[in-house]
Amino acid sequence: xxxxxxxxxxxxxxxxxxxxxxxxxxxxxxxxxxxxxxxxxxxxxxxxxxxxxxxxxxxxxxxxxxxxxxxxxxxxxxxxxxxxxxxxxxxxxxxxxxxxxxxxxxxxxxxxxxxxxxxxxxxxxxxxxxxxxxxxxxxxxxxxxxxxxxxxxxxxxxxxxxxxxxxxxxxxxxxxxxxxxxxxxxxxxxxxxxxxxxxxxxxxxxxxxxxxxxxxxxxxxxxxxxxxxxxxxxxxxxxxxxxxxxxxxxxxxxxxxxxxxxxxxxxxxxxxxxxxxxxxxxxxxxxxxxxxxxxxxxxxxxxxxxxxxxxxxxxxxxxxxxxxxxxxx
Amino acid sequence: xxxxxxxxxxxxxxxxxxxxxxxxxxxxxxxxxxxxxxxxxxxxxxxxxxxxxxxxxxxxxxxxxxxxxxxxxxxxxxxxxxxxxxxxxxxxxxxxxxxxxxxxxxxxxxxxxxxxxxxxxxxxxxxxxxxxxxxxxxxxxxxxxxxxxxxxxxxxxxxxxxxxxxxxxxxxxxxxxxxxxxxxxxxxxxxxxxxxxxxxxxxxxxxxxxxxxxxxxxxxxxxxxxxxxxxxxxxxxxxxxxxxxxxxxxxxxxxxxxxxxxxxxxxxxxxxxxxxxxx
Numbered sequence: 001x002x003x004x005x006x007x008x009x010x011x012x013x014x015x016x017x018x019x020x021x022x023x024x025x026x027x028x029x030x031x032x033x034x035x036x037x038x039x040x041x042x043x044x045x046x047x048x049x050x051x052x053x054x055x056x057x058x059x060x061x062x063x064x065x066x067x068x069x070x071x072x073x074x075x076x077x078x079x080x081x082x083x084x085x086x087x088x089x090x091x092x093x094x095x096x097x098x099x100x101x102x103x104x105x106x107x108x109x110x111x112x113x114x115x116x117x118x119x120x121x122x123x124x125x126x127x128x129x130x131x132x133x134x135x136x137x138x139x140x141x142x143x144x145x146x147x148x149x150x151x152x153x154x155x156x157x158x159x160x161x162x163x164x165x166x167x168x169x170x171x172x173x174x175x176x177x178x179x180x181x182x183x184x185x186x187x188x189x190x191x192x193x194x195x196x197x198x199x200x201x202x203x204x205x206x207x208x209x210x211x212x213x214x215x216x217x218x219x220x221x222x223x224x225x226x227x228x229x230x231x232x233x234x235x236x237x238x239x240x241x242x243x244x245x246x247x248x249x250x251x252x253x254x255x256x257x258x259x260x261x262x263x264x265x266x267x268x269x270x271x272x273x274x275x276x277x278x279x280x281x282x283x284x285x286x287x288x289x290x291x292x293x294x295x296x297x298x299x300x301x302x303x304x305x306x307x308x309x310x311x312x313x314x315x316x317x318x319x320x321x322x323x324x325x326x327x328x329x
Numbered sequence: 330x331x332x333x334x335x336x337x338x339x340x341x342x343x344x345x346x347x348x349x350x351x352x353x354x355x356x357x358x359x360x361x362x363x364x365x366x367x368x369x370x371x372x373x374x375x376x377x378x379x380x381x382x383x384x385x386x387x388x389x390x391x392x393x394x395x396x397x398x399x400x401x402x403x404x405x406x407x408x409x410x411x412x413x414x415x416x417x418x419x420x421x422x423x424x425x426x427x428x429x430x431x432x433x434x435x436x437x438x439x440x441x442x443x444x445x446x447x448x449x450x451x452x453x454x455x456x457x458x459x460x461x462x463x464x465x466x467x468x469x470x471x472x473x474x475x476x477x478x479x480x481x482x483x484x485x486x487x488x489x490x491x492x493x494x495x496x497x498x499x500x501x502x503x504x505x506x507x508x509x510x511x512x513x514x515x516x517x518x519x520x521x522x523x524x525x526x527x528x529x530x531x532x533x534x535x536x537x538x539x540x541x542x543x544x545x546x547x548x549x550x551x552x553x554x555x556x557x558x559x560x561x562x563x564x565x566x567x568x569x570x571x572x573x574x575x576x577x578x579x580x581x582x583x584x585x586x587x588x589x590x591x592x593x594x595x596x597x598x599x600x601x602x603x604x605x606x607x608x
Contacts, residue, residue, distance in 0.1 A: 005355040012465040016495075019472035023488035026481075199486045203399050 041192075041201040044104045044121045047165055048191040049180040053116060054213025055197060056105040060124075062208040064097045066244040068310060093130040100124040105211075106191070107218065108177050116218070119177035122170045131170075135162065148182050150175075200239045207250075210241040215254065234261045246310040249292075253303040262300045269295055269302060288312060342453065345446035349454025350461075357455075357462045362427065366420060366463065370470040373411045377404075377477035400478040401487050407474060408494050412467070413554060417498060418527040418547070420463050421505025426513035426523050428455040433604055442604075449596030456510050456592065463502050468495055493553070500584055501550050507588045508546060511595040514602070546587060552580040 001009075042057055063069055089095045101124045108117040128149075132142060135151040140162075143150050150163040152175055161175040163182060171181045184190040191197055200212040215235040234257040242250035256262035273293050280290040292307035340348065357363070380403060429452060432438040441451045475491050476484075505527075512526070513519040534541040535548060542548040552575040575583065 001351070002355050005358055008358060009465060012469045015469035015472055019469075019476060020492075022476075023484055023491060026484040027488045029485070195485070199483065202480060202483045202486075203401065 041198070042102060042104055042123075044102070044123055044169060045192050045201075046190050047121050047169070047171065047181040047185050048104065048106045048119065049108055049184045050189050050191055050194050051109055052106045052191045052194070052197065052213075053109060053217040054107040054211060055191060055201065056211035057209065058103045058105075059208040060096065060100045060102055063244050066208075067246045068244050068248065068313065071310060071313060093127055093134045094122075099126060106177075107213065108174075108180055109217070117174040117177040117180070119171060119173035119181055121165070121181065122172070123168055124170075125168065126164070126170050128164055131162070145179055146182050146186055150178060196237065200237060204239055204241040207241040207243050209244065210239070212237070212239040234258070235265070247308045247312070249305075249307040251303060251305045253297065253301055256300050256302065259300055262297065262302055265302045266295065266297060269304060273304075286312070339445040339447070340450075342447045342450045345444075345450035346454035346457060348446070349441070349451050350457045353455045353458035354461055357424070357458050358465075362423060363462070363466070365423065366466055369416055369419060370467055373407050373416075373474045374470050374477070376407070377474040381477045399483075400480050401483055404475055404478040404487075405490075407478070408471070409554065412471065412494075412498055413501065413550060414547075416467065417501040417550075418505055418531075420467065421502060421509050422520070422523040422527055424459045424463060425456075425506045425509025426519035428452060428459060428510050429514045429599060429604075430519055438604055448600040452510060452514060452596050452599045453592070456506060456595070459506050459510075460503055463506070464499055467498055467502065471495060471498060497550065497553050500553075501546070504546050504550070504584050504588050504591075507591040507595065511591045511598065514595045514598040543583070546584070549575060549580040549583040549587075553577060 041055075045055065048055055094100065100122050103123075104121040106119045106121075108119055110116050132140075132149075132151060135153065136142065138153065140151040140153045143152060145163070148163050148165060150161050152159050152161045154160075159175045161171075161173065161178040163171045163178045165171050165181060165185060171178045173181075197212055201210075204210040204212065215238045218238075235254050236257050237255040238253065240250065240252045242248055254265070256265060273295055276293065277290050280286040288309045289306065289312055292305070292309075294305040295303070296305065297303040339345075380400070384400070429438070432441060432451075442448060471491075471494060475494075479487055508526075509519070509523050512523050516522050531545045531547045534545045535551075
């Protein structure tokens, strides 16, 4: 064998061996060392405890600046029945459009019979003094947990809390949830070490709103009726992602516990999609949405993709206007 | 009077095929055809590099209906559209049909046939050289494409499908190579017949309902692909509508049978056919 042929064979075999070794190491370790891999998802996942049942994210600035949001806002302003959007700012000291950049939400396992513990992490610009003052006015109690300032408010059933976790990061949720967020950041044990959730998050990176979670745990934590839980196929994980701009495009993906369950669910969804398409025959304004419905998935996954064009919101608004009594119009 | 020199004992088919392999491998690797192969397999790598650069700047490299397409999905589409549907059949066709045709065209077949080796081993050795040559170019290209498109965080989750892809492409090269080696050994204008088979018959049979698809390599190969079939053209939408995948065992059995049968037929044809070298 000539020298150049030998070098070529060695180079090609080297590329294959290096790739296969890297993949094997990653499979064995459940992922590549952090230094080598780009971490999926927003940095604020570092505040979410590792045992989170579900995690969601929304890029508030992108959503607020989207053409769709502007369209909905114009509709809202034109509607005299719509609630005053300044109410929220007066009560909390936070203007969602101006002050919040992104939001991470999580559902944490329940402690006792309390259902899931919600946790919302908002990143943006917050006036801590003003928020604290307003919270005190509404009966909030300021305390300190692991050096982090927290405001707790006990309502009818639950104690809700707000904590200033880091400059520009506020956590809101159940008191257990906010404390869990503080502990997660302090200990470094957070949802980023949860390989199953991070695998799903990695697939959704780039959308301006998404959520992933364990379906079975969420169904019991959110109080889905027992009968409905039993009727649902054995789903283990779900993920949903959306992109808002002129309209909404999104995908919903679920992972069943086995391929048989996934096949049954795909069959069921195929039937539902066909029924929706039949129903939409007489409604041209729904046509674009219905045509965009796409069923996919293979093996243990079932996926549904959709696209809601901006024109459909106009059509819905016109329908709503037409149904309103003449005197209100 | 001296004794005439004893004729060397003829080599066995395997030993002879090994000698032909040694002779043909380097020749095939540095032929003009390899430049074409490098261009063909370099395409996906180039696309993957562009994808990685765009993603590195934080911009979505690919959007469908406004939604960002993840690297894993982009790799799946590349495997389907570039490797399975195009690169593997094309390389099988260009190399497979040329295994004997090149020797006939260059009028060097006589030198091989006058050696004390079974004629069939010439084809077998050349076929093995083709397989080694194409595998050593295509598979590293797939590996590079994979690591350029799939984020490191998803390697653990998608590694199994990469191994399947590599095995599948290796099987595709082997089976297409055997089919086109037979076409090259048997027919006078093998390239035209091969093109009709790969891009005419196979595409048509896949789009038709019924059992005709069983007589294609593509159907059995596509039954084993771990990625979702993309609906990128009207033809693929129709193919998707009538898509019936074989079970893994059925697909593997069919591919194995095709490989053995066509390779045996090609070797038999070479052993029996009288090649006329035009002066």
